[in-house]
Amino acid sequence: MLIHxxxxxxxxxxxxEAEREAIARLPVRxxxxxxxxxxxxxxxxxxxxxxxxxxxxxxxxxxxxxxRQVLALHVPGDFVDLQSFLLKEMxxxxxxxxxxxFAMVPHADLRRVTEEHPHLTRMLWLSTLIDAAIxxxxxxxxxxxxxxxxxxxxxCEMHTRLxxxxxxxxxxFELPLTQAQLSDILGLSPVHVNRCVQTLRxxxxxxxxxxxxTIKDWAALAWRGEFDLTYLHLENRPR
Amino acid sequence: MLIHxxxxxxxxxxxxEAEREAIARLPVRxxxxxxxxxxxxxxxxxxxxxxxxxxxxxxxxxxxxxxRQVLALHVPGDFVDLQSFLLKEMxxxxxxxxxxxFAMVPHADLRRVTEEHPHLTRMLWLSTLIDAAIxxxxxxxxxxxxxxxxxxxxxCEMHTRLxxxxxxxxxxFELPLTQAQLSDILGLSPVHVNRCVQTLRxxxxxxxxxxxxTIKDWAALAWRGEFDLTYLHLENRPR
DNA sequence: CGAGGTCTTGAAGACGATCAACAAACGTGG
DNA sequence: CCACGTTTGTTGATCGTCTTCAAGACCTCG
Numbered sequence: 193m194l195i196h197x198x199x200x201x202x203x204x205x206x207x208x209e210a211e212r213e214a215i216a217r218l219p220v221r222x223x224x225x226x227x228x229x230x231x232x233x234x235x236x237x238x239x240x241x242x243x244x245x246x247x248x249x250x251x252x253x254x255x256x257x258x259x260r261q262v263l264a265l266h267v268p269g270d271f272v273d274l275q276s277f278l279l280k281e282m283x284x285x286x287x288x289x290x291x292x293x294f295a296m297v298p299h300a301d302l303r304r305v306t307e308e309h310p311h312l313t314r315m316l317w318l319s320t321l322i323d324a325a326i327x328x329x330x331x332x333x334x335x336x337x338x339x340x341x342x343x344x345x346x347x348c349e350m351h352t353r354l355x356x357x358x359x360x361x362x363x364x365f366e367l368p369l370t371q372a373q374l375s376d377i378l379g380l381s382p383v384h385v386n387r388c389v390q391t392l393r394x395x396x397x398x399x400x401x402x403x404x405x406t407i408k409d410w411a412a413l414a415w416r417g418e419f420d421l422t423y424l425h426l427e428n429r430p431r
Numbered sequence: 432m433l434i435h436x437x438x439x440x441x442x443x444x445x446x447x448e449a450e451r452e453a454i455a456r457l458p459v460r461x462x463x464x465x466x467x468x469x470x471x472x473x474x475x476x477x478x479x480x481x482x483x484x485x486x487x488x489x490x491x492x493x494x495x496x497x498x499r500q501v502l503a504l505h506v507p508g509d510f511v512d513l514q515s516f517l518l519k520e521m522x523x524x525x526x527x528x529x530x531x532x533f534a535m536v537p538h539a540d541l542r543r544v545t546e547e548h549p550h551l552t553r554m555l556w557l558s559t560l561i562d563a564a565i566x567x568x569x570x571x572x573x574x575x576x577x578x579x580x581x582x583x584x585x586x587c588e589m590h591t592r593l594x595x596x597x598x599x600x601x602x603x604f605e606l607p608l609t610q611a612q613l614s615d616i617l618g619l620s621p622v623h624v625n626r627c628v629q630t631l632r633x634x635x636x637x638x639x640x641x642x643x644x645t646i647k648d649w650a651a652l653a654w655r656g657e658f659d660l661t662y663l664h665l666e667n668r669p670r
Numbered sequence: 671c672g673a674g675g676t677c678t679t680g681a682a683g684a685c686g687a688t689c690a691a692c693a694a695a696c697g698t699g700g
Numbered sequence: 701c702c703a704c705g706t707t708t709g710t711t712g713a714t715c716g717t718c719t720t721c722a723a724g725a726c727c728t729c730g
Binding site for chain 4: 609610611621622625626628629
C-alpha cells in the first residue's frame with residue numbers, strides 16, 4: 193500500500209534498496225472514509241500520520257462566520273498528515289471529497305525511520321516542504337490573482353499533480369468537486385465560481401463536463417493562471 | 432550567533448548538550464544586507480541556508496502585473512531559508528525590511544547534522560513545519576477574512592512572535608513597515624490598508640505611532656482578527 | 671413522481687481598487 | 701539651520717470585482 197509513497201519519493205530522488213524496504217516494513221493500518229467524513233479534526237493529537245492511497249482529500253479551516261477555507265488539496269500518494277508527527281496538535285482538519293483509502297503510519301515508526309535512515313528522513317521532510325511550497329503558491333494566487341485566474345491556476349496545478357500519479361488521460365482528468373466545493377478552495381462564492389467556469393469555457397480554454405475536465409489550450413490556460421510548475425519541485429536530484 | 436536558533440528550538444523541545452554543541456560548531460558565515468536589498472532570488476540555487484539574526488526580512492513573489500505578495504514575515508531567530516537545503520531551487524525571493532544580519536549555514540553541514548543528529552534534524556524539520564502552519568493560517572485569512580480583520584490578525588501574530596524573542600515591550604512593539612509594505616503582506620491596496628489602520632484605531636484596539644504599535648485591547652483585537660495561537664505551536668514537548 | 675442537490679441567471683449591494691490631490695515627515699545638501 | 705525633494709500618510713470620488721439574495725432549470729435518486 194505504501195508503493196505510492198515510494199513512487200512519489202523516487203520521483204524527486206533515488207532511494208536505496210534499504211530505504212525502500214524500510215518503507216515497505218512500516219506497519220500500516222488501513223483506514224477508510226466515506227465521502228464527506230473527516231479523518232482528523234482541529235485540535236486532535238493523532239498518533240498516526242495518514243498517507244492518501246485512493247480518493248481526493250483536503251485540509252481545511254472554518255472561519256468564525258462559518259465559511260470554509262480549503263488549505264490544501266490531496267491526491268493519491270500524498271502524505272496528507274505527515275506534519276502531525278512533529279507538530280503534535282492539529283491546527284486544521286482533514287476531510288474527504290470522495291470515498292478515500294488511507295494508510296495510517298504510527299508516529300513511533302516514523303520516529304524510528306528518522307533515527308535509522310537520514311536520507312529517507314530528508315525525503316519525508318522534503319515532501320512536507322513541497323506542501324509548504326504549494327501553500328505559498330496559493331497565497332500568491334489568493335492575494336494577487338483575480339478569480340478566473342485563480343481557477344485557471346488550480347486547474348493547471350491539479351492536472352500537473354494528477355499526471356504525476358498517472359490519473360490523467362492526456363489533457364483530461366477527473367476532478368470530483370462541485371462548484372460549491374471549488375468556492376471553498378478558491379476563497380470565492382459559489383455563484384462567482386460558476387461565472388469563472390463559464391469565462392474559461394467561453395475563452396475556449398477548458399471543456400468542463402460534470403467532473404471531467406479537458407484542457408483545450410494548455411499554454412493559454414497556464415498564462416491565464418500565471419502557472420509555472422517550478423514550485424512543485426518535480427526534478428529528480430540528490431537531496 | 433546561532434544562539435538565537437538554539438533558543439528558538441529549545442522553546443519547542445529540550446536539546447541535549449551534544450545537540451547544542453553540534454549547532455554551535457556549524458561554520459556560519461555572516462552576511463549583511465541593507466534595507467531593501469534581496470538576499471536570495473527566485474530561481475537561485477543557494478548553497479547555504481540563512482538564519483535571520485537581526486532585523487526584519489520577508490519572502491515574496493511578484494505577480495505578472497507587478498504586484499508583490501509577501502509569503503512570510505521573518506523575525507530574528509527564524510531560519511528564513513531552511514527549505515532551500517532540500518528544495519534546491521528557490522520558488523520565491525527573500526528581501527529585507529530593515530538592515531539585516533544573517534548567519535549563513537552551508538547545506539553540506541546541515542546534511543551532516545541530519546546524518547548524525549536525528550532529534551536535532553526533527554527539530555529543524557519542525558521549524559519548517561511551523562512556517563507551513565503559518566502559511567496555512569495566512570491562507571485562511573486571505574480567503575475568508577475582511578481586510579481589517581486580516582490586519583488585526585497580523586498584529587496579533589507579530590506581537591506573539593516578537594514576544595517569544597523578547598522584542599516586545601508589554602503590549603507595544605516595533606513594526607518597521609510602511610503601509611505600502613503592509614499592503615504587500617495583506618494582499619490589499621496601500622490606500623485600503625490606511626483605512627483599516629484607522630478603523631482599528633477608531634475602535635480603540637491599537638495605537639499606531641510611526642513604527643511603534645501598542646495593542647490597547649488584546650482580547651478584542653484577537654477576536655477581531657480571529658486569532659488563536661494554536662498554529663504557532665509554541666508548546667515545549669518531546670518531538 | 672417528488673425531493674434535494676447542483677448549475678445557472680439576474681439584480682442589488684458591499685468591499686476594496688484605482689486615481690488624484692494634498693499634508694506631514696524625513697533626509698539631504700546647501 | 702533652512703530649503704528642497706522624496707517618501708509616507710491621509711482623504712475624497714469613482715469604478716470594478718465579487719458577494720449576497722433570489723429564483724428557476726436540470727439532474728439524480730429514492
